[in-house]
Amino acid sequence: MxxxxxxxxxxxxxxxxxxxxxxxxxxxxxxxxxxxxxxxxxxxxxxxxxxxxxxxxxxxxxxxxxxxxxxxxxxxxxxxxMVSGNPVRIEVVYDGGDLAEVGRLTGLGVEGVVEAHTGQLWTAAFGGFAPGFAYLVGENEVLNVPRRTSPRTAVPAGSVALAGNFSAVYPRRSPGGWQLIGRTSARMWDLEREQPALLRPGMSVQYVAVRELIELQEQPGGNAVSPDAPAGPSLEVVTPGPQSLIQDLGRPGLGDLGVSASGAADTASARQANRLVGNEPGDAVIETVLGGLAVRARGELTGALTGAAAPALIKGPGGNRPAPMYAPFALHHGESLQLDLPYAGQRTYLAVRGGIDVEPVLGSRATDLMSGIGPAILEQGTMLPVREVERGRVVGAAEPSTLPPAVLQGGGTAVLRITAGPRQDWFTPESRAALTKQAWTVTAESNRIGVRLATAEGGQPLERASAEELPSEGVVAGSLQVPPSGLPVLFLADHPVTGGYPVIGVVVPEDLPAAAQLPPGIAIRFVEVDPETLQPEVTPKP
Structure with missing residues (x-):
């Protein structure tokens, strides 16, 4: 058995x-x-x-x-x-900036490091913080070295590196603290391939020393949206505001490739905007932060605004008129829609009947800022095609906002429901209690990756019961990950697939749309609930 x-x-x-x-x-x-x-x-x-x-x-x-x-x-x-087929051959020029240091740390010298790296078979164990980044484990531990004490702000794409008992190739230019021993022209991530990631968990790798390479060219961080006017109806971005992105419901199921689900930060508002104009729930919309967005209609369009309520004005040859929130409205050819700073909340969603028709990437039109996948951040002059409307799509009636009172009113204390995290036992009993007993404050460093929290007046950072290192492990949206500072980070749509800090609690999925709307300075309280009913527990746990 x-x-x-x-x-x-x-x-x-x-x-x-x-x-x-x-x-x-x-x-x-x-x-x-x-x-x-x-x-x-x-x-x-x-x-x-x-x-x-x-x-x-x-x-x-x-x-x-x-x-x-x-x-x-x-x-x-x-x-x-686990391992099938022949090993993937990766050619390496061993001239990395940390090669001599690795030789010193291991006692092997430079030539010994190269022999040890090429003289064993490596296995892709799991994906990492970026698409195509695979943690490779060798057949022995002779190259087990610590990370650099001072991480580099930018590691070139194609860098071959070591950290702990793992080897990896950086698929794109990014910050990193691994020891660099060489470089390769192997493209670890390529959206032009049927399987974008060169390595998946279980595949084997053979490093091969060579003297020269064809230099690896960097791939752009996002798919450019054509500035040319589409043949059919479209939206022209007149002003993008602080940040405007194309979003849908994301691309779940690709975590092993290092790709997060991404998608709209406030999925409830994105769904509502599509529902109001008669779209499918997963059609692409514009997500804009803190107002400032202005778009011009090319053709006759129907739009809807949801999420953070903001003053909205439609300007055209026939005069100006206000655009309603949470209700469909006409946007005639040549008219422009302008959004001001929201009354409360952060993210406003604009849907147009038919949906934004940019090219999907890995099955989604979402812009993933963490992975650099999907349409580029919107810029002035970008032309966004609108898909032809199918027959039978009927616009909806006006609806109330989906946002909770604390966000709508722009004050008070927001309440988010949580369930216990997988590493709750890594914290002292006092800190586990403090998570829900004390208030927290949203900081200005928050973004689509996560809501960064600070202690409110009189509060204390969370203290671990153990100082041991946690090996990287998968994390879900809503995770309250606690770094050494003791100040939790609440992961949102573009969070990394894996994390190396313990998760003390997890915000329930139903409350993540509200979390994505919390502005800097607002107070938060966490309430632990029964995971079956999502209601506060009546009796304390033994």
């Missing part, structure tokens, strides 16, 4: 996700292979990490049933299926 996985090693990460702990990286790869080959009912993601697998589901019911099913699985099975 299979020994199964102990229930204590299957931790909840919010009401719809499970974090499974196993004894080794081999066990991670074996169990991950099973979950990919035979997904459980309602499984959306299965993200492998150093010692864990995060499995995300579409509902609490399916997550609960999966917890029982996972307990019967054997992480030792299917190991033969």
């Amino acid at each position: 299979s020994p199964g996985i102990p229930h204590d090693d299957i931790r909840w990460s919010g009401p719809r996700a499970l974090l499974i702990e196993v004894e080794s990286l081999d066990a991670v790869l074996a169990l991950h292979a099973q979950l990919v080959e035979h997904p459980l009912t309602g499984q959306v993601e299965a993200i492998a990490a150093a010692r864990t697998i995060l499995v995300v589901f579409d509902s609490r019911t399916n997550a609960r049933a999966a917890r029982t099913a996972i307990a019967t699985l054997d992480a030792r099975q299917s190991k033969d299926a």
Whole structure:
């Protein structure tokens, strides 16, 4: 009989996700292979990490049933299926800026490091912080070195690096603290390929030393939207405001590639805007932050504004008129729509009947600022085509806002419901209590990646019960990750797929739209709720 996985090693990460702990990286790869080959009912993601697998589901019911099913699985099975085919060959010029330092740290010298790196087979264990970034583990630990004490602000694409017991290739220019030992022209991430990521978990790699390479060219961070006028109806961006993006409901299911789901930060408002103009829920809309957006209609359009309520004015040859919030309105050819600073909240959504028709990337039109995938940030002069309206699409009636009173009124204290995080036991009892007993304040450093919090007056940062390092593991949107400062970061739509700090609690998915609208300075209180009912617990936990 299979020994199964102990229930204590299957931790909840919010009401719809499970974090499974196993004894080794081999066990991670074996169990991950099973979950990919035979997904459980309602499984959306299965993200492998150093010692864990995060499995995300579409509902609490399916997550609960999966917890029982996972307990019967054997992480030792299917190991033969982990690596298939010939190793991926990656040619490397060994001239990295940290090569000599790695030689000193390992005692191998420069030539010894190159021999050790090329003389063993490496296995892709799990994805990382960027699309195409794969953590590779070798057959021995002779190259186990610490990260740099001072991370670089920019590591070139194609850099071959070491950190801990892992090797990796940076797929794009990004900050990084790994030790650089060489460079390669292998393209780790290419959207022109059928499989954009060169490496997936379980694949093997052979590094090969060469003397020269064809230099790797950087890929642009986002897909440019054509400035040329489309043939059909369209919107012209006159002024983009502080930040305006194309968003839909995102691209879930690609966590193993290092790609977060992304999508609208406030999904409730994006859905409402589409509903008002008769679109499908996942049609593309414009998400704009703190007003300032101005667009001009090319053709006869129907629009709707939702999310953070803002003064909106339609200007045209026939005069000016106000545009309503939370109701459909006509935007005639040549008229412009201008948004001012919201009364409260941060993000306003503009939908047009038919939907914004930019080119999808990996099945979505969402702009992912963390991964650099999707349409580019909107600029002055950008022309956005609008899809031809299908017959039978009927605009909706006016609706009330979906935002909670604290956001609508721009004051008071916002309340967000949470469930216990997978690493709640990493914190002192006093800190676990402080998370919900004290108020927190949203800081100005918040963005689509996460809401950064500070202590309110009289509050204390959260203190860990242990100082040990947490190996990187999968995280869900809503996670309250706590760095060494003790000040939580609430992950939003563009959060990294994996994180290296413990998660003390998880905001329930139903409250994430409100979290995305919280402006700097507003106070927050967290209330722990029963994950089944999402109501506050009546009796304290034993």
